[in-house]
Amino acid sequence: MTTVQAPPRRGRAIAGWAAIAAVLLLVGLVGVTLSGAGQWSQRDVLDPESAAPQGARALATILRDQGVDVTVARDRGAARAALAQRPATLVLSAAPALSDGALQELVDAAAGVVLIEPRARDLRIGLPGSVPAGGAGAASVTPGCDLDAARRSGSITPGAGFRPGDAQGCYPLGDGAYALLTSGTAAAIDGRATLTNEHLAAEGNAALGVNLLAARGAVVWYVPSLSDTDLASATPSLGELTPGWVTPAIVVLVAAALAAALWRGRRFGPLVAERLPVTVRASETTEGRARLYEAARDPLHAADQLRAGALERLGRALALGPTAAAPEIADAAADRLRADRGVVRGILLDDRPTTDAQLVALSDRLRDLENAVRAAVRPERNRP
Template structure:
């Protein structure tokens, strides 16, 4: 038996690849932990007025501009307030959790109309007189079911998120216990809430009467300010929570523990137990040592059946040569040939060569003796037997 060793260059490459993989894993863990603790993730394309993605709203902006509406995208509160003060405009915004109630009221007071897309309960409560969220249903097409101008003109439209109207607020597009659109006020001063993902996105706008509904709600004025809230707009003491703030307290200690475990594993696997010892290869192993080692393994495993199979294979090879048969002769055919030559019971010969299963060492020794006796009997039937020198 021979063994081979890696060359020094191959060994260094393997060790280097292992270190690179370990360091990369630790860097990824560190980046993930830093993101959780100090930052957050945002879906930039969702309901963004300049995004062409399926959940963006650039298509609606283009339609409004074709209708003669001047659309200004304000990505901070200062710009939104400056535009609203310059020209009477419709204010469009999604939920802004970083703004206080007073700031929401002050901002909406500067606008001619207010349209909330994808609002949360606090925005509904503050700007639509106590309205709130009413659950979610599978997207479906619903008739307006109200006399508000924009829904009545648009006709059937898609809804998904539902709202519960507050005092003096009209609910349109009813489904189950809520409404898909809320409208408050009349004439030139109105406030509305609509499920943005089901109605105004690039994906949803072509469906049913969504485009007509969106244009009717957002196109009241000649000027429209689309306010995209920014974390920098947060009022003092009302900063938007990061993912780290919303993550359970056990996550950070778990990440630190995982990082320490990785460093410990790197130190453990990177240690050397003395200098490398050069050894000439291949190494020759004596056949007696191999045989003795296998015998010890068989004895330790207690697998008598496997040990007997090895003895049977060796006996069958010798019997095939003695009888002048092909090396590929099946064991069953060999057993029949041996039984014919010895005029013995076929079942008994098959049991010795194939079928008998020993369960103990004593039965294994007995089976080995029967194999030896069978081979000796076959040799005795041959005319002559040459003894190898």
């Protein structure tokens, strides 16, 4: 009797789930990496601790080398505390997350303010009456005012321009616009084009940055973020706009999908080995097929089966390979035996038995032909 062994499905199932978990983990890591890269690219812009091209670490390092105390504040509380300790210059980037009142509070607490990424709202609070005036077309511009910090710095590479209200303009760009605005203790300049790491070494950019920021011996560099905000969102979120029944419906659908997945993927345990009641011998199978051919009175079909087996064995004996055609095998056998090709082809291909007696005769001739070819190919086996 024959026993059928159960295939090791448990190991394959565990390996499949492990592969799915690994793929999900990889996708999550890629998403976190891309998200972190996006956040870091935003942090790089005019960040005094960033060495990226858009950062401002080089200027902060120069200020410290000149003896200026540079404090980096990443929230309003830290900025207010640092400004309350001693008179200091507040370096302020664009802070869209702050309300007008919060921004005004920081400006009022500082002994001086330098807007290095001024927007219209920042100019309105820091330099009343001043407005943005677009980008500059010149690669270099010289000071056109009597401001001591500008005269000592010389020419700079300008970025965006501003039109002054009550402020003084310096570094004229034409059409009433200036690259630098000053008014008492406040100043505004496009730091992206002048004070970043990639542009600081050009012209007198570094000198102007030091002259503007180091006037009071201490700098509080406020780096705003979207999380540091005092604004109450007036725009309703997606959750607030969604009807109350949507979330429970989504939960039910997800639960139904999981249940369907578990149902369709259920297992009934390992396969049970079945003990077969009997093993059928090959000879009995052959005899059964022969009786079927006899009952069907189809000697030609039986002859084809006999010839197919004989041709396969003769092909191996003659070393013709599995791709050899039947006529090639017949001709090779005739050549090996030095027999008439027509006779050999008749045995292997052409003769068509119509009765059982003719079929038996053809079977005997096939057997004799195979024996003769084996004897011709390996005559030493036939020696006494």
